[in-house]
Amino acid sequence: MTLSELARELNVSIATISRALNRPDDVAPSTRERILAAVHRNGKYQPGKARWLRAQQTRTIGVVISDIRNPFFAGFVKSIEDIAKDNGYTVLVCNADEDSEKEEAALSMFLDRKVAGLINCSTGGNVALLRAVRQSGAAIIDFDRESGLENTDVITADNVRGTALAIQHLISLGHQRIATIAGPQHLSNARTRLEGYQRSLARAGIEVVGQYAQSGNFQAESGYECARKLFKLPQPPTAVFVANLEMCSGLITFVRETGIRVPDDLSVVTFDDAFWMKYIDPPITAIAQPVEKMGQYTIQLMLERLRGSRGAQRKTFAPKLIIRQSTAAPRLRPVV
Amino acid sequence: MTLSELARELNVSIATISRALNRPDDVAPSTRERILAAVHRNGKYQPGKARWLRAQQTRTIGVVISDIRNPFFAGFVKSIEDIAKDNGYTVLVCNADEDSEKEEAALSMFLDRKVAGLINCSTGGNVALLRAVRQSGAAIIDFDRESGLENTDVITADNVRGTALAIQHLISLGHQRIATIAGPQHLSNARTRLEGYQRSLARAGIEVVGQYAQSGNFQAESGYECARKLFKLPQPPTAVFVANLEMCSGLITFVRETGIRVPDDLSVVTFDDAFWMKYIDPPITAIAQPVEKMGQYTIQLMLERLRGSRGAQRKTFAPKLIIRQSTAAPRLRPVV
């Protein structure tokens, strides 16, 4: 039912109804009651698409996440939602699935639909498109990964720090042959994690051997593949640092299938913690990002931006190393 | 940049540009080229919000899922997306978080934004709102749970069958004191799973004791709580059937904290399988739904509906019992 139909029925003007809905104070209490009653009763009227044509705000925040199956992103979305809702915003999620083409589709849809704000976990997509979104008036925040959009807020974990924690832990256990299953190098977080790995090794005076760094695409299958490659090496590593959760799943599948014993044959540390990591056999040593805090911070910042605050900000959160049983001293002394 | 600005710049009418974009065949190749070039070059023009005011289709499919952290739904969304994209549709996700208020917010947003289709995993929300969405011209499919909307497609797993499989398995192992951690009873899938539990017991001639059926809300914490209640009972169960994945996570946390041994002290079967269930200690016996197939079927059906096919359809998918080590014969013979 459109506004004008309802207006005819209630014998008031379209404008009055619109006001009763959007600026209740501007309309007399008696009429307001009457209108609201009619509207709410059986949901007669539902504001339609034309609303956003004239209105300034859409009260919608778009989030494009890189992988809906990764609990990290799922947790992120969840932690955002409650606060958004309390402030009258709805959050809309698009899954880019680590595929920049899908990311573009998502972005242009958000552009079409004119979201008020955009939280972007970039998959390495189109900066021009992001600029267009910004030009449409939306506030943009990069989360987890930098999109390359100039002058924008970016919120991530402290990746170098987290990685350093992991590598130092392995080194202190006596490992020398430390490999990594890294992420796709066009993503900022994958790069910083790889850099962190290399630098930590270098600082400890351990030679950085190229073949010990295999890059996957942040998906489970690639974790499996990379693990396979590492174990085909003439001298396989005694420890591995995995750059994200999904690839770690792949690694786990691999070691289970092949019977490689963790931590006896291989120590494992991974970026990202998940519920089940502490219950799996053996429990996995992980670098936990404070997802919930990060989500809350992100949405708060977004709300501020939406209220008009300016000035790009770069915030990192300290991850925590949670030591479990997947890491131990190497069984064999490494060759010197 | 708006159409009219661009039109002035190119010296053609607004209509011609619009046509070049939407019905390329209706415009002369030379002009079309010129327009498209101008449009694509640096993304000058981005179609705006007014587009959907006049246009029939939005080429967007809205999905409201009940819990983004549940891998079942995450997998579902993922399996939908590729096919949707290949057919030129974008999928938009809203997370209701098992909260009917949030579900309503999501629905009314989809209504506002006029999605072409809606796939709904109901949290028990507002049927009137769904009717409104339908009236707006959207095709609606219920997934996993029935919303109560009349004359609509509904796609679910065969819950009674799945539950029966689980309970029969427990019975065949010799269990008599079989409990369940059920879902919220206003949801159709929670109801059928509880009914399946009760009926399977009854058919086997086992008394159905009320206190053995605890209802949670499909979230992890409630699984924990229900488990606690079951073990406070004077005569705790020897086996438990959990109605969904998240609650099973809660149960696992509980048994780990309290040191209850699985399967020695308690056999566990759960609805929903997850990657980690086979690697956890002990591996969990689970009823796996064919998520991927279900997702593909759902989106195919949606595309048909969008092409105009009619007639509500009710389709169920057979779940599979995957027996692992969390179920075994009860240690103590049950009292008779």
Place this chain on the structure above:
DNA sequence: ACGATTAATGTAAAGCTTTACATAATATTT
């Protein structure tokens, strides 16, 4: 070469709301 088709473009209406401004009604002040 002329009339009849066909093709390409333009004009303007429609789509539905929000909101600036105008008007009418009511309350307040002197």
Place this chain on the structure above:
DNA sequence: AAATATTATGTAAAGCTTTACATTAATCGT
């Protein structure tokens, strides 16, 4: 009681696109 300020409502424009219909130009057949 008249003049003024305040409040409530209505009128109409604006917002930007799509598309039915009108118009103009080009092509074709005879």
